[in-house]
Amino acid sequence: MTTVKMYTSAYCPYCSRAKALLQARGVTQLEEVFVDGQPELRAHMKGLTGRTSVPQIFIGETHVGGCDDLHALDAQGALVPMLQA
Numbered sequence: 593m594t595t596v597k598m599y600t601s602a603y604c605p606y607c608s609r610a611k612a613l614l615q616a617r618g619v620t621q622l623e624e625v626f627v628d629g630q631p632e633l634r635a636h637m638k639g640l641t642g643r644t645s646v647p648q649i650f651i652g653e654t655h656v657g658g659c660d661d662l663h664a665l666d667a668q669g670a671l672v673p674m675l676q677a
Contacts, residue, residue: 594677597623599637599648606659607647613662614649617672651675 596619600607614622627634627646634644641648641655649656651674656662665671 593618593621594652594675595621595623596675597625597650599625599627599633599641599646601628601646602626604646610647610649610659610662613666613671614675617666617675619675652677 596614598607598610598614600611611622611624625633625637627637637646637648638644641657643658645658647658647662649658649662654674656665656674662671665674
């Protein structure tokens with residue numbers, strides 16, 4: 593399974609929702625980068641994605657976006673193949 597990295601926040605309902613979907617699709621190893629109180633990590637995330645909101649999710653080297661983007665990818669049937677690549 594492809595590596596998944598998620599920039600996240602401890603009390604973010606969208607982060608929890610994204611994590612639950614990833615787990616439901618078989619992701620057992622999720623690298624979580626908590627940006628709470630870490631301005632340098634949030635700045636790094638913004639540099640990578642152009643976005644300041646969490647979650648920001650990477651599957652392998654591909655930035656898939658946030659929670660809504662992840663769910664849209666799943667609805668299109670593209671999430672599982674991407675995870676299995």
